[in-house]
Amino acid sequence: MYPEYxxxxxxxxxxxRNKRYEMAKSxxxxxxxxxxxxxxxxxxxxxxxxxxxxxKKVRIGPNKGEILTTExxxxxxxxxxxxxxxxxxxxxxxxxxVLIIGGGGAxxxxxxxxxNNGVKSIISTKxxxxxxxxxxxxxxxxxxxxxxxxxxxHYLDIVGGxxxxxxxxxxxxxxxxxxxxxxxxxxxxxxxxxxEDGSMYLLHGGGTSRKRMHSARDYTGAIILRTLMxxxxxxxxxxxxxxxxxxxxxxxDEKGRCAGGVIYNMETEEYFTVKAKATIITTGGxxxxxxxxxxxxxxxxxxxxxxxxxxxxxxxxLYMDSVQYHPTGAAFxxxxxxxxxxxxxxxxxGQPLNIDGELxxxxxxxxxxxxxxxxxxxxxxxxxxxxxSGRCGVWLDSPLIEIIQGEGYVNKQFPAMHHQFIRxxxxxTKEPMLVYPSLHYQNGxxxxxxxxxxxxxxxxxxxxASGGVHGRNRLMGNSxxxxxxxxxxxxxxxxxxxxxxxxGKLTLQHIQDYENQxxxxxxxxxxxxxxLLPSYTPEDVxxxxxxxxxxxxxx
Amino acid sequence: MATKxxxxxxxxxxxxxxxEETKTVYIMGKAHKVPAEATIMGAIEYxxxxxxxxxxxxxxxxxxxxxxxxxxxxxxxYTGLACATLVEEGMWLAQLPAIPPQKAxxxxxxxxxxxxxxxxxxxxVFRCVACxxxxxxxxxxxxxxxxxxxxxxxxxxxLMDLSFDCVSxxxxxxxxxxxxxxxxxxxxxxxxxxxxxSKETKQLKNRxxxxxxxxxxxxxxxLMEMKKDQLKKEYYARDSE
Numbered sequence: 005m006y007p008e009y010x011x012x013x014x015x016x017x018x019x020x021r022n023k024r025y026e027m028a029k030s031x032x033x034x035x036x037x038x039x040x041x042x043x044x045x046x047x048x049x050x051x052x053x054x055x056x057x058x059x060k061k062v063r064i065g066p067n068k069g070e071i072l073t074t075e076x077x078x079x080x081x082x083x084x085x086x087x088x089x090x091x092x093x094x095x096x097x098x099x100x101x102v103l104i105i106g107g108g109g110a111x112x113x114x115x116x117x118x119x120n121n122g123v124k125s126i127i128s129t130k131x132x133x134x135x136x137x138x139x140x141x142x143x144x145x146x147x148x149x150x151x152x153x154x155x156x157x158h159y160l161d162i163v164g165g166x167x168x169x170x171x172x173x174x175x176x177x178x179x180x181x182x183x184x185x186x187x188x189x190x191x192x193x194x195x196x197x198x199x200e201d202g203s204m205y206l207l208h209g210g211g212t213s214r215k216r217m218h219s220a221r222d223y224t225g226a227i228i229l230r231t232l233m234x235x236x237x238x239x240x241x242x243x244x245x246x247x248x249x250x251x252x253x254x255x256x257d258e259k260g261r262c263a264g265g266v267i268y269n270m271e272t273e274e275y276f277t278v279k280a281k282a283t284i285i286t287t288g289g290x291x292x293x294x295x296x297x298x299x300x301x302x303x304x305x306x307x308x309x310x311x312x313x314x315x316x317x318x319x320x321x322l323y324m325d326s327v328q329y330h331p332t333g334a335a336f337x338x339x340x341x342x343x344x345x346x347x348x349x350x351x352x353x354g355q356p357l358n359i360d361g362e363l364x365x366x367x368x369x370x371x372x373x374x375x376x377x378x379x380x381x382x383x384x385x386x387x388x389x390x391x392x393s394g395r396c397g398v399w400l401d402s403p404l405i406e407i408i409q410g411e412g413y414v415n416k417q418f419p420a421m422h423h424q425f426i427r428x429x430x431x432x433t434k435e436p437m438l439v440y441p442s443l444h445y446q447n448g449x450x451x452x453x454x455x456x457x458x459x460x461x462x463x464x465x466x467x468x469a470s471g472g473v474h475g476r477n478r479l480m481g482n483s484x485x486x487x488x489x490x491x492x493x494x495x496x497x498x499x500x501x502x503x504x505x506x507x508g509k510l511t512l513q514h515i516q517d518y519e520n521q522x523x524x525x526x527x528x529x530x531x532x533x534x535x536l537l538p539s540y541t542p543e544d545v546x547x548x549x550x551x552x553x554x555x556x557x558x559x
Numbered sequence: 560m561a562t563k564x565x566x567x568x569x570x571x572x573x574x575x576x577x578x579e580e581t582k583t584v585y586i587m588g589k590a591h592k593v594p595a596e597a598t599i600m601g602a603i604e605y606x607x608x609x610x611x612x613x614x615x616x617x618x619x620x621x622x623x624x625x626x627x628x629x630x631x632x633x634x635x636x637y638t639g640l641a642c643a644t645l646v647e648e649g650m651w652l653a654q655l656p657a658i659p660p661q662k663a664x665x666x667x668x669x670x671x672x673x674x675x676x677x678x679x680x681x682x683x684v685f686r687c688v689a690c691x692x693x694x695x696x697x698x699x700x701x702x703x704x705x706x707x708x709x710x711x712x713x714x715x716x717x718l719m720d721l722s723f724d725c726v727s728x729x730x731x732x733x734x735x736x737x738x739x740x741x742x743x744x745x746x747x748x749x750x751x752x753x754x755x756x757s758k759e760t761k762q763l764k765n766r767x768x769x770x771x772x773x774x775x776x777x778x779x780x781x782l783m784e785m786k787k788d789q790l791k792k793e794y795y796a797r798d799s800e
Contacts, residue, residue, distance in 0.1 A: 271611065
């Protein structure tokens with residue numbers, strides 16, 4: 005339930021609703037979309053990426069001298085968890101054709117294609133199979149299927165949203181494969197939302213010029229990923245799944261080819277070695293780094309592990325200066341602060357409103373623009389609503405959706421959101437949600453080409469961990485498509501490569517070299533990475549954790 | 560080389576304040592004072608536990624944080640997701656780190672969407688005694704027993720529809736006296752429906768053919784070769800549906 009002091013503002017939202025409904029019904033934009041100059045201005049002044057201390061030069065590694073997001077530079081300028089000379093690589097604990105690091109959407113899609121192409125694989129994952137951002141995507145997947153749409157039009161929308169920095173061949177691969185992915189997933193058993201006649205039920209997303217968002221109610225990611233996981237689990241002789249056993253460093257061979265990785269058993273604290281002819285990184289993004297102190301929509305394990313180990317081994321990163329904040333994270337109640345509120349809400353007609361119940365932005369700008377406009381409304385115009393804990397937010401008018409789309413629509417199309425809020429006494433069919441931008445997506449990543457190859461032979465990357473597909477700003481629904489398209493490609497390409505690959509002597513020399521670079525750059529740090537999990541232990545508990553020395557039993 | 564990179568704390572996870580209203584909960588039997596409005600997951604972390612198993616998406620989609628609890632003076636066993644259930648005074652908590660799975664292994668391409676498939680893959684479904692314990696245990700408020708009954712009848716559409724919001728936490732399976740793994744039966748039903756019973760989409764078939772016939776190659780080439788300024792112009796001039 006909203007506190008009483010918000011009632012006057014809620015009443016204003018209700019008062020302006022009819023007028024806003026009439027506008028929505030007219031078919032014209034309910035608020036003028038921004039011009040190129042207006043977009044640039046709001047981004048410059050309000051997007052967190054444009055704040056002065058948000059970026060920092062990285063002093064070592066393949067991108068040495070480049071300005072990256074501060075938290076990423078810090079994460080890269082850290083020690084490995086291991087001392088390489090303690091490892092005997094002559095007798096690996098596991099051997100496989102393809103090692104897949106990360107058990108989310110891209111990892112499962114890669115495993116399926118690897119087995120379809122006749123090779124065996126191991127999925128090493130930090131949490132459980134499927135504990136990933138892929139599980140949490142609600143709104144949908146973009147694909148140019150309708151008659152008025154086309155893959156090149158999808159391409160144009162994507163590069164415009166990405167500030168024209170996207171790698172063209174990746175965007176083409178993504179958009180051209182879109183319709184095929186819709187079909188592939190359906191043949192695996194994904195239940196798409198459809199109209200009576202069998203045509204797809206399609207909606208707009210931010211920055212789209214055609215309706216091309218395919219959905220499975222607001223459980224799109226969950227429905228897709230559980231299907232892919234089930235397919236993987238139906239082939240236990242072809243795919244081995246290692247849970248709570250993340251890879252924490254890559255292993256190379258003497259000729260500079262990727263040759264597997266070092267596994268850390270998080271429960272027994274043992275390390276194991278995996279020798280693999282090809283390796284695929286599908287570790288996702290970094291929301292749990294809480295960049296610039298933001299709440300996040302991301303799952304518990306989103307700590308950029310793959311990025312760190314690939315960088316140490318010499319892989320190049322692309323656009324790691326660009327962070328995505330989802331325009332609509334929850335701002336109230338406090339228990340769900342930062343949680344994702346799907347863009348499909350705005351796709352279905354939901355509108356962001358200020359304290360006076362007025363529109364202040366076109367509801368479907370690209371994500372970075374929309375998020376910046378929300379921050380401007382709160383920070384500069386001071387027209388946000390302040391929560392009891394001191395957060396600021398704007399309304400997202402969901403009751404309007406019921407008026408536009410008809411009664412019962414919200415329960416049918418947004419069961420997850422309805423359920424999320426009703427627990428706290430807020431019925432989103434009757435009252436709006438309070439929202440503020442939340443840390444959502446790693447726009448950049450490890451640079452890949454259209455075959456998902458990196459600059460390291462034998463190392464492939466797919467999904468959020470990769471960089472180049474989305475330029476400097478991803479549009480809604482394209483990450484679900486991304487992990488399917490490039491996850492499958494990675495599985496196929498890695499399988500082909502593995503069939504003819506002959507590895508030389510295994511080595512962890514790159515870990516030592518990296519350590520030497522830290523020393524040469526005079527970087528003094530106690531930090532180790534990958535961090536694997538964030539810590540939410542309160543400070544006064546930390547102060548009492550006074551064990552002086554960890555000797556291998558209880559800390 | 561010992562300390563971790565300091566992760567900025569989510570503002571929600573603030574330092575313990577003396578005047579804050581608290582509730583006492585028992586985490587595996589040990590009493591902890593936690594903020595009165597905390598979720599179970601928030602309370603566990605507030606008490607000082609570093610969670611390894613028992614947290615996934617933290618937003619109610621993944622089912623990693625299945626919890627069973629009792630309340631003082633109440634004989635009932637309650638169930639919930641730790642990320643989405645608020646603490647109550649005197650709550651006695653136990654997390655389920657994993658649910659023993661009973662998943663049939665099958666080739667989806669060789670199945671038929673009917674009751675025989677259920678009989679072969681999940682025969683225990685027919686042991687259902689309609690006690691409704693699964694429904695009571697479901698943190699998603701699904702009509703679990705109804706979808707198991709639908710499975711018994713071979714009504715795949717209803718099985719799909721009623722199990723759609725399942726997060727696979729497994730609390731139904733752990734409470735079921737007939738030892739059914741409801742979440743996996745639901746998953747099978749959804750896959751059968753999506754693959755075999757969903758209406759065909761004509762536009763999709765046509766579009767895939769167009770791509771195969773290289774209909775868009777020329778347009779792609781034009782866009783990919785365009786200079787940034789030109790591309791920008793075309794982007795801002797494009798019409799919208």
